[in-house]
Amino acid sequence: MIELKDLTLGYGQHILLDKVSTEIATGQLVALLGRNGTGKSTLLRAVMGLEKPQEGEILLDGKQVARLKPEELARKISFVTTDKVRIANLSCEDVVSLGRAPYTNWVGRLQEEDRERVTEAMRLVGMSDYAGKTMDKMSDGECQRIMIARALAQDTPVILLDEPTAFLDLPNRYELCLLLKSLAENARKCIVFSTHDLDIALSLCSTIMLIDNPRLYSLPTSEMVKSGHIERLFRNDSITFDPQEMRVRVTETGKIP
Incomplete structure (x- = not known):
């Protein structure tokens, strides 16, 4: 569960959210x-x-995000930005595999469970056929699906x-x-x-x-x-x-x- 407590966000004197x-x-x-x-x-x-709040706090399952x-x-937490991403030297499967980084060993080696989650994430977003392709040869929408698949592979609540x-x-x-x-x-x-x-x-x-x-x-x-x-x-x-x-x-x- 996410909880916002008296949260204030802004830049200098410009307040976007005030004690929400x-x-x-x-x-x-x-x-x-x-x-x-x-x-x-x-x-x-x-x-x-x-982004650091000006005031207040953000809790994730009762723990302050700032202290995690x-x-x-x-x-x-996994995060998909709105930025256009073009990675020319990695296959789509490799990009999605980056989502497993929090669970791999110190050399980043994928285990069988990790590979299964990558495969399933690509299937869920309809991009299984793009596993071997690189993102510099794909449309914006296709690239966005790959980044969403990466977030799904990260398997966060x-x-x-x-x-x-x-x-x-x-x-x-x-x-x-x-x-x-x-x-x-x-x-x-x-x-x-x-x-x-x-x-x-x-x-x-x-x-x-x-x-x-x-x-x-x-x-x-x-x-x-x-x-x-x-x-x-x-x-x-x-x-x-x-x-x-x-x-x-x-x-x-x-x-x-």
Whole structure:
């Protein structure tokens, strides 16, 4: 379980989140929503231990993330960034195998169990046929799937993803989020991902976390829809949110921010 306690994040005098508190339970798929620049990536990095809070603390199963050793953290949280990754001198299978680093011996030698987890991770994201290929010859979406497979191979109870669907077309976005939902529910993982795909978040996620600076709202999806927070955050001349249908309608020139 992830717990935020009176957490304040920001840069200098610019406060993104001010003394926010919430809990994220095991077995949940959680979508993190917010406009560009509101701190979604910063919050994920803070949970990962890569960003130092100005105040407050982040707990993972009751332990402060800031006090966990790197090897402990690597066995508890995996992180997929939104950065485009191109690794030319490693096969996709080797890239995914890096996710097993927290479990291998000092020379990094994979055991049979490690190889099985790598194979299964690639199968889950539909990339088994790419095992011998290198990422410099693949599309953005294919590379993103490989990085997600690496996180799955790491086999952590918590998976954080920063806009994992950014480079995927709509059918593949939905398919990927269905996979994340299955992992959360069946493998009892806590999965949090930032996204601009509001329709997918509302239809598949058990919980919605919404940043409306400097506040953070975290509610079960049905309660978030009724709360009016989404309508208020995304309200402008080109976007209409229908809480009854849980759908976003965008005019011809409008874009979700």
